[in-house]
Amino acid sequence: MADFPVFNCKNTDDVIKAVKEYNVSFIQFWFVDVLGTLKSFQITPSELEGAFEEGMGFDGSSIQGFSRIHESDMVAFPDPSTFQMLSFRPSDKPVARMFCDIKNPDGTPYEGDSRYVLKRALAKAAEKGYTFYVGPELEFFLFEDSSAPKILDVGGYFDAPPLDLANDIRRDIIFALEKMGIDVEYSHHEVAPSQHEIDLRYQEALKMADNAITYRAVVKEIARKHGCYATFMPKPLFGENGSGMHVHQSLFKNGKNAFFDSKGDFSLSLEGKQYIAGLLTHAKELTAVCNQWINSYKRLVPGYEAPVYVAWARRNRSSLVRVPMYKPGKEAATRVELRSPDPACNLYLAFASMLAAGLKGIEAGYELPAPVEEDIFEMNVQERENHGIESLPGSLFEAVSELSKSTIIKEALGDHIFNKFIDNKKIEWDNYRIQITEYEIKKYLPFL
CATH class of the missing domain: 3.10.20.70 (Glutamine synthetase, N-terminal domain)
Incomplete structure (x- = not known):
């Protein structure tokens, strides 16, 4: 080549x-x-x-x-x-x-153009002096083909060969991305068998959305050249972790990180805290856009590292929002990580919705609750209630119901896309709920 x-x-x-x-x-x-x-x-x-x-x-x-x-x-x-x-x-x-x-x-x-939706959101941020940067971590699986989820290896988190059998595939993906001007930070085997992650270096949001769309195409093409199939399906394997897309995000103003304050609690500025509060306050409304498929909600369940509880923390990976502490006190590294999205979403709409929620927090002066550093997965219902921790929607139906009530996301997406998206998801849910699954046949047919 x-x-x-x-x-x-x-x-x-x-x-x-x-x-x-x-x-x-x-x-x-x-x-x-x-x-x-x-x-x-x-x-x-x-x-x-x-x-x-x-x-x-x-x-x-x-x-x-x-x-x-x-x-x-x-x-x-x-x-x-x-x-x-x-x-x-x-x-x-x-x-x-x-x-x-x-x-x-x-x-x-055209109001139905997803790219225009993000450009419009970025223009609104720019009016306030902000530039929006994002760094998504898109996970994916490699299978033998698209007919069934047949794994290629039994490797786990950060495993090396011979447990990780896709080193060469990830390498070729990275080379292909770099030839297209897309900077990669690192790659590794993920927790589940045959699951992988390649992280893109943070970038201005519109360019990153374009890059991430390209990333998904490149991953699939390079996998095909290696005789296998790459999928960004959120939860293809029962009993294993699903694929997420943790989105690191920050606002810059006058060339400086608006989320950073060396004298602030957790090195966060007031704007940074209000932005996080915006994400938390509107988390339920965001969910349908960031997790847009029936299968997305097979991933968003407790016990598989996917965040389902609306809380924030610094080190706690069971929380929905995290402020990474890899380089504490360093301005450039200060950012917010939203952990619920999955890599099969519409990236333009997802980034625009996150930005809208965060900016609303700043505009309205939302107050950030205390961080929750305890393992939320280990809490019972009463303990979560005592902490004021709510849960994300548990199904696409619930998520669309939350979205349909959202004035913040409707304004961000525009009437056309907002209504078209909801209509499409309602049809998808209706088609799904009338299906008779293999689980039901095995569970009920023998005794009902």
Whole structure:
């Protein structure tokens, strides 16, 4: 595979020059539907200049959560700053990609575009002087194929070969990501058999959302090249830990970390405390966006390291929100970690919702409760009540019910996506609840 440079295109001229210089055969235009599923179409270099000027039209009525038939014309405008070669494609006929902003035919932003939702949230933060940074930890499983969860190894947390049999796969994933300009901090085997984690270096939220979408595509493609299947399904194995996406986040203002105060309790500023309080206060409303599938709630149960209790702490990993203490007292390292999301969510909507909840905490001056450092998993119901600890929704149905009442998330997502998302999830729940499972047949048929 040829070593293409990491591009840093500033404008359309930079992209057109790179396409010609490296003899790019096709350019893929990427965007996501309301559920965060990657969508793509490709154009030839001869169409590129026109695409930058006028966009590329497509039928939005065929995209989940987009338009109705009679308002189906959408236009995709590529963002030149996202131009990179696809490192997993053959080098003799290189293919590039750009993320797109979806617009209406009159040139106005399309309200069903998830990327626009995040851009709008970031613009609101910018009005207050904030830049939002995130660092997600996306876990995944590697199986023999997509037909059944057949594990490749029996390794556990931080295991090395021969227990970890995917060292080479993770290495190739990292190389592929770095060739696309995506910085990786570290990788390792996770707790469950055949489960892995590759952590991306923190980045401004829009760029990170684009990077994380790319990450999911690269992981799947490199796994396929190794003859196996990668999945971000939250809970594919019964009795084992599921895959989470802990999201480290911070706000910077005037080049300084707004969450840091060397003289504050826990080295947290007032803004940092209020931001955490915002996440906790609106945690139930956030859950459907950050954990959007039926299967997500098979992971969010006590006993498998997934946080289900609304509390915060510094070292306690059973809490929903954590302030990591790897480098106590260091400004750049001060951040908040939300531990409930899973890696199968719509990343643009999830980041926008987290930011909206945190900013609400700052705007309204929410008061942060005391941290809970005891193991919440070991507490009984009465002990949790004494600490004022509530639980996250226990099913997609409960989560959607909480979301439907949320004015904060509705404002963040906009009416279109908010309603389309809820409608889709209600249909998913209805389809699920009428199924007859193997568990029910084995449990009830012999005696009922």
